[in-house]
Amino acid sequence: MSTATKQQDSVPAPHHGLGGLHGVDEFRRVDVVVVGSGVSGSAAAMTAARRGAKVALLEKQAAFGGSAALSAGMFWTAPSVDAYRRRIPLGNVELGSRLVGDYAEALAELRAAGVWVAEEPKRDVMTFGIGYSTDIHGILAWCRDQVLAAGGETTAGAVVTELTRNGGTVTGVLVRTADGRRVRYEAGAVVLASGGFQGDRAELTRSIGPNADRLVLRSNPGSVGDGLRLAREAGSGGTTAMSTFYGHLLPYPVRNFETAHYLPYSQYYSGSTVLVNLQGRRFADETDGDELLNQAVTFQPQARGILIFDEFVRSTEVLEEPFPGLGSIDRLGIAIEAGGQHAVAKTLPELVDMVAGWGVDRGQLAHTLDRYAELAGHGGGTADGVPVSASARAPQDGPFYALMVQPSITFTFGGIRTNARGEALDDDGVAVPGLFAAGADIGGLSNYGYAGGLAPGYITGRWAGTSAADRAAAFVRNESGVVVAYQPGSERNAQ
Numbered sequence: 425m426s427t428a429t430k431q432q433d434s435v436p437a438p439h440h441g442l443g444g445l446h447g448v449d450e451f452r453r454v455d456v457v458v459v460g461s462g463v464s465g466s467a468a469a470m471t472a473a474r475r476g477a478k479v480a481l482l483e484k485q486a487a488f489g490g491s492a493a494l495s496a497g498m499f500w501t502a503p504s505v506d507a508y509r510r511r512i513p514l515g516n517v518e519l520g521s522r523l524v525g526d527y528a529e530a531l532a533e534l535r536a537a538g539v540w541v542a543e544e545p546k547r548d549v550m551t552f553g554i555g556y557s558t559d560i561h562g563i564l565a566w567c568r569d570q571v572l573a574a575g576g577e578t579t580a581g582a583v584v585t586e587l588t589r590n591g592g593t594v595t596g597v598l599v600r601t602a603d604g605r606r607v608r609y610e611a612g613a614v615v616l617a618s619g620g621f622q623g624d625r626a627e628l629t630r631s632i633g634p635n636a637d638r639l640v641l642r643s644n645p646g647s648v649g650d651g652l653r654l655a656r657e658a659g660s661g662g663t664t665a666m667s668t669f670y671g672h673l674l675p676y677p678v679r680n681f682e683t684a685h686y687l688p689y690s691q692y693y694s695g696s697t698v699l700v701n702l703q704g705r706r707f708a709d710e711t712d713g714d715e716l717l718n719q720a721v722t723f724q725p726q727a728r729g730i731l732i733f734d735e736f737v738r739s740t741e742v743l744e745e746p747f748p749g750l751g752s753i754d755r756l757g758i759a760i761e762a763g764g765q766h767a768v769a770k771t772l773p774e775l776v777d778m779v780a781g782w783g784v785d786r787g788q789l790a791h792t793l794d795r796y797a798e799l800a801g802h803g804g805g806t807a808d809g810v811p812v813s814a815s816a817r818a819p820q821d822g823p824f825y826a827l828m829v830q831p832s833i834t835f836t837f838g839g840i841r842t843n844a845r846g847e848a849l850d851d852d853g854v855a856v857p858g859l860f861a862a863g864a865d866i867g868g869l870s871n872y873g874y875a876g877g878l879a880p881g882y883i884t885g886r887w888a889g890t891s892a893a894d895r896a897a898a899f900v901r902n903e904s905g906v907v908v909a910y911q912p913g914s915e916r917n918a919q
């Protein structure tokens with residue numbers, strides 16, 4: 425795959441002056457523009473600033489931080505390249521290997537910055553990962569401080585609406601500010617870090633199919649696919665993984681769903697239940713874990729599932745904190761309070777009767793549970809074409825519980841095609857000059873299997889920030905700040 429940069433030797437000087445092509449109210453000149461202030465944009469901006477770039481970190485919402493600011497702060501990814509390959513066989517191994525390789529350095533950087541990072545790791549995060557609890561708000565604030573310390577700006581309420589281009593080269597962005605003004609930023613490099621396309625229903629339906637309309641949005645509201653749209657307009661291509669995404673199962677129905685509900689409503693323990701669809705059939709190996717089951721439920725009738733479990737699961741996994749620091753809460757009790765359809769019965773046949781009252785085929789459900797019990801605890805196997813894991817445990821201790829669930833979407837796994845330098849690539853694998861991307865905007869690092877959100881966002885942000893600062897540093901300007909030449913450094917050519 426070629427990743428040569430088009431027009432490296434001669435980049436035309438960008439248009440300048442007010443009221444040019446776009447009739448803007450203000451013109452600003454920086455080295456690097458970063459679109460989005462989540463963990464990836466913040467890390468890209470911080471990294472570029474620490475390499476000497478004057479950075480504009482632009483956030484469309486009134487507050488900084490995106491989904492990262494709503495997150496649980498677990499900074500995790502695959503513990504090794506082999507583990508990455510096993511869990512995410514469809515993932516982009518070039519990106520995955522570099523991600524795993526950079527993880528220790530990223531943690532060391534955060535610790536050196538004085539941001540709180542837990543001393544002890546948590547293992548088996550999302551069934552296989554390694555991670556550390558962090559002060560995510562501290563990370564985001566430290567990144568912004570670095571931008572300001574280097575003479576840059578961090579601006580909220582600034583929506584990046586367009587990329588400016590000269591020929592095939594990205595030369596900056598157009599911004600609509602909170603008070604309706606249009607500002608044009610000229611920059612040597614633009615990093616797209618808008619957080620994915622989970623808020624773009626049309627793109628989701630194209631990628632996932634009609635049940636995409638049933639996905640509950642469990643994300644910051646600003647990630648509506650701006651990065652992917654802007655990248656496509658500039659000639660960058662898309663990736664694999666377009667139909668796969670991260671989220672967690674939620675109760676069905678829920679009376680309302682606000683950001684404060686995102687963590688407590690998530691049914692992280694679903695991997696310890698028997699999961700059936702509205703026909704009473706299993707369709708996935710439950711031990712795959714909630715973030716994979718969440719995707720599998722999406723493709724079931726009406727995008728709904730039913731978790732069936734016993735008192736043992738209710739008194740252990742349901743209450744346990746999925747990550748250190750989240751606290752132990754009764755996720756079933758909260759789901760019921762939220763409006764989730766549920767049933768409780770002393771015996772399993774009684775529970776089956778109650779669930780049959782929801783329109784589920786009684787005979788099929790009883791058969792599914794019988795077959796599951798035959799195989800679980802006896803080395804596993806395949807029941808009606810669906811694997812039962814060797815570690816599966818059948819419901820056996822009353823009372824028994826059933827909870828109706830629905831899938832949610834936190835961020836999309838497909839997106840802008842990039843390499844491990846964060847360069848946005850066209851469909852031929854050639855870098856679009858001046859354009860970089862990071863975090864949930866890039867595609868293929870996770871693909872059905874999930875490699876983490878915060879650590880991959882932070883690390884891919886560092887890649888893009890490094891490359892963007894290096895590109896911006898290669899522009900030679902005259903005394904008025906106008907670009908007169910582009911001389912990429914020898915270290916960049918050698919990469």
Ligand SMILES: Cc1cc2nc3c(=O)[nH]c(=O)nc-3n(C[C@H](O)[C@H](O)[C@H](O)COP(=O)(O)OP(=O)(O)OC[C@H]3O[C@@H](n4cnc5c(N)ncnc54)[C@H](O)[C@@H]3O)c2cc1C
Pocket residue numbers: 459460461462463464465466482483484485488489490491492493494495496497498499500582583584585617618619620642643644645646647648650651686687747834835862863864865876877878879881
């Ligand atoms: C409840 C919850 C818990 C989570 N917990 C964890 C966890 O513990 N560990 C983990 O690894 N991951 C977790 N995640 C996922 C993690 O938060 C995301 O993977 C990560 O934040 C993605 O980073 P990002 O920078 O790509 O996007 P985001 O952090 O979402 O930031 C994108 C930003 O770009 C802005 N933007 C979009 N378009 C524009 C535009 N045109 N102009 C300007 N700004 C724009 C958006 O408003 C947003 O602020 C969690 C997510 C949620 C919602």
